[in-house]
Amino acid sequence: MKFQFTKEREAKLPNIFAKYPTKRAAMLPILWLVQEQEGWISEEAMQVVAAKLELAPGAVQEVVSFYTMFNRKPLGQHHIQVCNNFCCRLRGADWLVDYVKQKTGCKVGETSSDGRFHLSTVECLASCGTAPMMQINNDYYENLTPEKVDKILKDLT
Amino acid sequence: MTFVLTKNCEVQNMPQLEVARKHGAYASLEKLFARQPKDIIEEVKTSGLRGRGGAGFPTGMKWSFVPQNTGKPIYLVVNADESEPGTFKDRFLLERDPHLLIEGIIAASYAIGSHTAYVYFRGEFYRQWELFEKACAEARAAGLIGKNILGKGYDLEIYAHRGAGAYICGEETALLSSLEGGRGYPRIKPPFPAIEGLFACPTIVNNVETICAVPYIVREGGAGYRKFGTEKSSGTKLFSVCGHVKKPGVYEVPLGTPFKSFFKDYCGGTNGRPLKAVIVGGSSVPVLTAEQVMTMTLDYEAAQIAGTLLGSGGMIIVDDSVCAVEALADLARFYAHESCGQCTPCREGTGWSKKILDRLEAGRGEDSDISLLLQLADNMGGKTICTFADALAMPIRSWIKCFRTEFEDHLRLKTCPMKIGTLNSIRSS
Ligand SMILES: Cc1cc2nc3c(=O)[nH]c(=O)nc-3n(C[C@H](O)[C@H](O)[C@H](O)COP(=O)(O)O)c2cc1C
Ligand code: SF4
Secondary structure (H helix, E strand, O other): OOOOOOHHHHHHHHHHHOOOOOOHHHHHHHHHHHHHHHOOOOHHHHHHHHHHHOOOHHHHHHHHHHOOOOOOOOOOOEEEEEEOOHHHHHOOHHHHHHHHHHHHOOOOOOEOOOOOEEEEEEOOOOOHHHOOOEEEOOEEEOOOOHHHHHHHHHHOO | OOOOOOOOOOOOOOOOHHHHHHOOOOOHHHHHHOOOHHHHHHHHHHHOOEOOOOOOOEHHHHHHOOOOOOOOOOEEEEEEOOOOOOOOHHHHHHHHOHHHHHHHHHHHHHHHOOOEEEEEEOOOOHHHHHHHHHHHHHHHHOOOOEOOHHHOOOOEEEEEEEOOOOHHHHOHHHHHHHHOOOOOOOOOOOOOOOOOOHHHOOEEEEEHHHHHHHHHHHHHHHHHHOOOEOOOOEOEEEEEEEEOEOOOEEEEEEOOEEHHHHHHHHOOOEOOOOEEEEEOOOOOOOOEEHHHHHOOEEOHHHHHHHOOOOOOOEEEEEEOOOOHHHHHHHHHHHHHHHOOOOOHHHHHHHHHHHHHHHHHHOOOOOOOHHHHHHHHHHHHOOOOOOOOOHHHHHHHHHHHHHOHHHHHHHHHHOOOOOHHHOHHHHHHO
């Protein structure tokens, strides 16, 4: 499928370029714009970005693959990232991973069959004092208990 | 805890400019612009402020390395990548007082002769980034950012930039590679960023907390800042405390505060079980036993004497329910996952360490494993492009040194002797 920025997002590009002395430096902000629009970054989108940055498509691919937050395939509607770093584990993160698996029906690294959830485990999200915690899309959920998790998942649309 | 950094962190709606101004935000700017940039650098040198990102390099000295005559632009880059396990103190400042950071950026940029500052946020800090953008917009509308700030003839643009998930991008040269639009690969130093950094121009990279201390120094002078702390470790420092502790959180204390009273008075002690070990400065620094840490004061020299580093101030409290081998295996997993892979000793060393520690913990270790781990640590330390590899070498050496018998017990018994007390079983108890 061909990729195209929406009019609104296309209009943001000049402002992004104006922040940097080189076109290439706009790479991450523009990739974020793609992911915000599509939920992931396709090969076609990378080609469009490469053209905007005046780079070879390979230069964009190597960047996309380096960063863990850029999705190279569509994930579920809600991306749930449970921290299972050492510090979170000290405060009981292990039950959280198991619990979220059970509640969403996803294994780690998988999307639920209805496409609503995608589950990942991640390393430290700078929330060690309020562990156990998870990030869903752009938001942090901290000091979690099973009851809180139930409510959070229920409230997601 | 009313000191330099967190004075207004409990104020409701502090991120709004109007509220911030009522609490004294931007009050340092009159004093700032009344003085020459080089005098501000001198003031920061006098203050004794050291970088709060981990390495503790004297800030004023770093600023004085910037060549002023190259004809190239000079950049200030603020490191808001905060990804070191156990560390969540920059986030505290970003969420509660973004105008303090902006005020610090104006002062630091003015001092080093920069007209463009970038703040590099870790990708996960979406809300913090959004809040900062909003604060910048308000400050810009009020004439605090942009052309001819407060009519003083000084121009400054501040741009917020988001990373996309990679621990290594907190290392300053990796951060610059990432900001330039590439993979986050660290670069060989020299050249140091102060000489040749972002877009091959002179660049100062400073941590969020470091920059947030600057407005106070401008207002009260370097000597005023020295009222806090010790001779060699002046000022205050944030510690983010986590793990088996009654009151986890972020605390600002004068450097030189005894750990023992800090732990009791601020943190409320452990959750009830005996203290086993403390990592005082983020996952990368050597661990200390309970006995070692109890006699230590929280400052750079005392940390060194105790055999560790203050690092980022990410303090991890570990009680006696934790198995040392499993703890180290968990830490190794992080480093194996986050190595950027450029240097063989780091890529291979972190991966092997994790494998060996996993088999030791599972009771399938081999007799030579302990010495193999120490050998791997020696191979990783100091032989790589950046100090990431040392950040696992130090924990390996220190955990084995502090808790060697536990490692030996795993070999002898062919199982984890603390099965009942491992991380896995605490959570179900
Ligand atoms: C592997 C690694 C990760 C780092 N991560 C961070 C970080 O997340 N935040 C930070 O401020 N400094 C980090 N640093 C330190 C930076 O390289 C740099 O020294 C610091 O940002 C300089 O600022 P300061 O002098 O104000 O401390 C890291 C260093 C290494 C080797
Ligand atoms: S030491 Fe490790 S993280 Fe640093 S550049 Fe080498 S491979 Fe990358």
